[in-house]
Amino acid sequence: MKKVTLEQASEILGIAPNILRTWEKKKLIQGENNNNIRLFDLDLLKSVQNNLNGNNSGREFKILKSPEKTEFKTIELFAGCGGMALGLENAGLHHQLLVEKSKDCVNTLEKNRQNWNISQEDVSNIDFKQYHGKIDIVSGGFPCQAFSYAGKGKGVEDTRGTLFFQFARCLAEVEPKIAIAENVRGLLSHKKGQTLEIILNTFKELGYNPYYEVISAQFLDVPQKRDRLIIIACRQDLNITPIFPIKNNYTISLKETLKNCPTSPGVKYNERKKTIMSLVPPGGNWRNLPLEVQKDYMKNSFYKGGGRTGFAKRLSWDEPCLTITCSPAQTQTERCHPEELRPLNIREYARIQTFPDNWEFTGSLTSQYRQIGNAVPVNMAYHLGKCLIKMLTKKVDKNNSIQSIKKQKSQLKQLSIPGLNY
Ligand SMILES: C[S@@+](CC[C@H](N)C(=O)[O-])C[C@H]1O[C@@H](n2cnc3c(N)ncnc32)[C@H](O)[C@@H]1O
Numbered sequence: 001m002k003k004v005t006l007e008q009a010s011e012i013l014g015i016a017p018n019i020l021r022t023w024e025k026k027k028l029i030q031g032e033n034n035n036n037i038r039l040f041d042l043d044l045l046k047s048v049q050n051n052l053n054g055n056n057s058g059r060e061f062k063i064l065k066s067p068e069k070t071e072f073k074t075i076e077l078f079a080g081c082g083g084m085a086l087g088l089e090n091a092g093l094h095h096q097l098l099v100e101k102s103k104d105c106v107n108t109l110e111k112n113r114q115n116w117n118i119s120q121e122d123v124s125n126i127d128f129k130q131y132h133g134k135i136d137i138v139s140g141g142f143p144c145q146a147f148s149y150a151g152k153g154k155g156v157e158d159t160r161g162t163l164f165f166q167f168a169r170c171l172a173e174v175e176p177k178i179a180i181a182e183n184v185r186g187l188l189s190h191k192k193g194q195t196l197e198i199i200l201n202t203f204k205e206l207g208y209n210p211y212y213e214v215i216s217a218q219f220l221d222v223p224q225k226r227d228r229l230i231i232i233a234c235r236q237d238l239n240i241t242p243i244f245p246i247k248n249n250y251t252i253s254l255k256e257t258l259k260n261c262p263t264s265p266g267v268k269y270n271e272r273k274k275t276i277m278s279l280v281p282p283g284g285n286w287r288n289l290p291l292e293v294q295k296d297y298m299k300n301s302f303y304k305g306g307g308r309t310g311f312a313k314r315l316s317w318d319e320p321c322l323t324i325t326c327s328p329a330q331t332q333t334e335r336c337h338p339e340e341l342r343p344l345n346i347r348e349y350a351r352i353q354t355f356p357d358n359w360e361f362t363g364s365l366t367s368q369y370r371q372i373g374n375a376v377p378v379n380m381a382y383h384l385g386k387c388l389i390k391m392l393t394k395k396v397d398k399n400n401s402i403q404s405i406k407k408q409k410s411q412l413k414q415l416s417i418p419g420l421n422y
Pocket residue numbers: 078079080081082083084085099100101102105121122123124140141143163374375376377
């Protein structure tokens with residue numbers, strides 16, 4: 001894995017440094033600070049160059065599934081339509097219980113996995129005590145909520161009334177070896193970092209050592225620029241070393257992802273929107289519209305500052321997709337097909353979240369988009385699952401020893417709490 005500066009990369013690849021800077025801004029590549037020098041992975045740069053030149057660099061779209069099976073047991077809270085659950089299962093884990101209160105989500109889960117024990121309940125109504133000592137991992141993406149007593153220093157009591165409190169209660173009742181929580185990147189800065197601090201303190205109070213990292217899905221076999229905050233908490237008495245996924249040095253383009261995608265329903269544009277989007281090329285946005293059309297389409301937003309690159313956005317074939325949301329036709333986060341005059345449809349949405357084509361979604365079109373948009377990408381969950389298995393089996397690669405990673409992290413000064421990578 002050769003690391004180079006932007007200037008070296010420019011010379012090796014014959015690409016102007018300002019273009020490489022645009023790639024970083026577009027999240028196609030990620031630099032790392034090393035003694036105040038910004039370094040980039042040369043293989044990743046080559047892969048992006050190949051994709052942008054229309055050459056598939058051999059990275060096919062695929063759903064990752066391990067032949068390895070383990071005995072490790074999990075409880076999945078806030079299971080949604082099963083993105084996290086399927087990825088963890090594909091990694092080799094076994095779900096003992098999934099909790100989800102939405103009927104549509106539960107129907108989706110039941111349709112795809114008759115053998116899963118799914119509880120359609122509000123998590124606050126569930127007594128987890130019967131699982132005490134029988135579960136290795138509790139996972140869940142609790143919604144990010146402000147804590148009403150934030151800053152009063154009451155620990156777990158500060159979180160009462162929130163869904164995180166329910167996650168914490170599950171931990172207290174089950175005492176799994178590891179807890180893993182997924183959240184939006186915004187949790188880092190929510191209430192100036194207070195929310196995350198209370199969450200981390202709660203884990204400590206419950207006897208767990210918490211570690212966190214922002215994980216970028218596009219470097220984990222997911223064709224989507226989606227960042228998520230992952231917290232891994234290990235039970236203090238077990239001496240488990242935390243492991244986070246190592247980033248791939250390649251990404252997968254939308255072109256690869258949507259090859260032979262089955263047809264499926266999707267929302268449609270009205271005639272006016274079709275006329276507007278017909279003026280936008282692949283990868284373009286509202287800036288490609290004639291000035292008068294821009295003003296008419298953007299209304300007051302036209303006069304506001306900032307990039308607003310999500311307005312009238314048409315996706316690019318040659319890059320991973322932009323983060324998908326709960327609807328592909330929202331004014332500020334448009335996700336128009338690269339060539340056709342329509343938003344992404346259901347199966348395209350599902351592929352971008354790395355659900356297999358045979359994973360069926362139930363409910364109205366709006367509900368299906370929401371379920372998919374809310375999910376943890378299956379391949380990202382797979383990578384997390386592999387890390388959890390390594391942690392439980394204590395298989396830590398030599399070059400990933402805690403010392404080497406601690407050194408790496410202290411050099412990078414990225415995080416206050418270091419974690420290992422697998
Ligand atoms: C972000 S989504 C989870 C996505 C899921 N992890 C996946 O990968 O597909 C959050 C889910 O929590 C569920 N939820 C919210 N409040 C809940 C509660 N009180 N009890 C149970 N489930 C709840 C919502 O219905 C939603 O499906």
